[in-house]
Amino acid sequence: MGSSFGENITISIFGQSHSEAIGVVMDGLPAGEGVDLGQTAAFLARRAPGHRVGDTPRREADEARVLSGLVDGVTCGAPLCAVIGNTDTRSADYENLRFVPRPGHADFPLQAKFGGAQDIRGGGHSSGRLTAPLCFAGAVCLQFLARRGVTVRARILEIGGEREDFAAAIDRARTEGDSVGGMIECTAEGLPAGLGAPMFGGVENRLAAALFGIPAVRGVEFGEGFAAARLRGSENNDAYYIENGAVRTRTNHHGGVLGGMTTGMPLVLRVAVKPTPSVAKPQQSVDLREMRDTQLHIGGRHDACIVPRAVPVVEAVTACVLLDLLLH
Numbered sequence: 001m002g003s004s005f006g007e008n009i010t011i012s013i014f015g016q017s018h019s020e021a022i023g024v025v026m027d028g029l030p031a032g033e034g035v036d037l038g039q040t041a042a043f044l045a046r047r048a049p050g051h052r053v054g055d056t057p058r059r060e061a062d063e064a065r066v067l068s069g070l071v072d073g074v075t076c077g078a079p080l081c082a083v084i085g086n087t088d089t090r091s092a093d094y095e096n097l098r099f100v101p102r103p104g105h106a107d108f109p110l111q112a113k114f115g116g117a118q119d120i121r122g123g124g125h126s127s128g129r130l131t132a133p134l135c136f137a138g139a140v141c142l143q144f145l146a147r148r149g150v151t152v153r154a155r156i157l158e159i160g161g162e163r164e165d166f167a168a169a170i171d172r173a174r175t176e177g178d179s180v181g182g183m184i185e186c187t188a189e190g191l192p193a194g195l196g197a198p199m200f201g202g203v204e205n206r207l208a209a210a211l212f213g214i215p216a217v218r219g220v221e222f223g224e225g226f227a228a229a230r231l232r233g234s235e236n237n238d239a240y241y242i243e244n245g246a247v248r249t250r251t252n253h254h255g256g257v258l259g260g261m262t263t264g265m266p267l268v269l270r271v272a273v274k275p276t277p278s279v280a281k282p283q284q285s286v287d288l289r290e291m292r293d294t295q296l297h298i299g300g301r302h303d304a305c306i307v308p309r310a311v312p313v314v315e316a317v318t319a320c321v322l323l324d325l326l327l328h
Contacts, residue, residue: 009027021083026069030144033074035074043312044136047131065083069081099288102298131313137316141319142319153315154314156311159307178279180275181307185269210317211271216274217271220271222256222257238251238265252265275305282297284296
């Protein structure tokens with residue numbers, strides 16, 4: 001079940017970075033709801049490379065082809081399956097990496113788990129390439145949420161410690177043969193109070209588990225997050241008041257979730273995205289065949305920063321989890 005998540009709606013991701021195609025199966029979607037494939041294509045285009053400084057030179061159209069689950073653009077109750085072709089692969093770039101794990105990648109633990117049988121080309125099933133079908137699923141869920149009055153939006157907070165000129169921070173790293181990470185904030189508005197459950201079924205639990213499924217995510221926080229540890233209770237607490245017959249809070253340090261349940265205030269979360277591990281600079285690694293230290297030079301095509309492309313992915317995952325919660 002490592003490639004699936006969800007309870008009422010199960011979302012399963014399949015394929016590898018260099019396989020013939022990648023895709024998604026969404027099981028449990030309500031029947032009779034329209035899906036605008038023009039909107040899903042526009043959403044996928046936000047994630048696709050080639051539009052920003054530091055993007056990988058790999059060019060993929062990311063055109064999703066729906067195999068099942070829709071009849072005349074409307075869900076029919078059957079699992080919705082969509083595939084996206086891999087058309088611009090260069091597998092030869094990874095020949096020298098089969099027994100030399102790349103620092104920062106999942107190569108070594110995959111080797112330990114599967115004994116060398118794993119697909120290392122482009123990262124295989126652990127590649128960020130798999131976020132393309134994840135975005136298709138999210139684009140569908142965003143349409144369902146919009147009909148229920150819920151909006152989800154993400155934005156970049158910082159890249160490489162820079163909070164204003166993101167492109168400059170990426171370009172500096174790229175020209176030095178390096179990479180940078182950053183922070184993304186996501187907000188969901190229109191959620192009713194009471195979604196989720198105490199303890200292990202909490203909204204934060206469900207979201208964090210899914211968000212950590214995005215390659216390169218290293219941290220997730222809600223509301224004030226770790227900053228709350230430096231506040232006093234009187235500062236961190238959010239005072240209640242009545243507005244137009246509804247309970248609201250004057251501040252939102254809690255980020256819209258208390259005790260694992262939504263409060264009706266905007267849900268606010270942030271994710272930390274690590275620097276792209278494939279860099280042009282030489283790195284120390286090991287040769288697993290000869291069990292000796294070695295120096296690694298990584299070729300191929302890679303992003304100097306994946307944060308801009310990760311923004312729609314964070315929106316997508318958040319939308320999938322929130323729709324699943326709404327359909328309990």
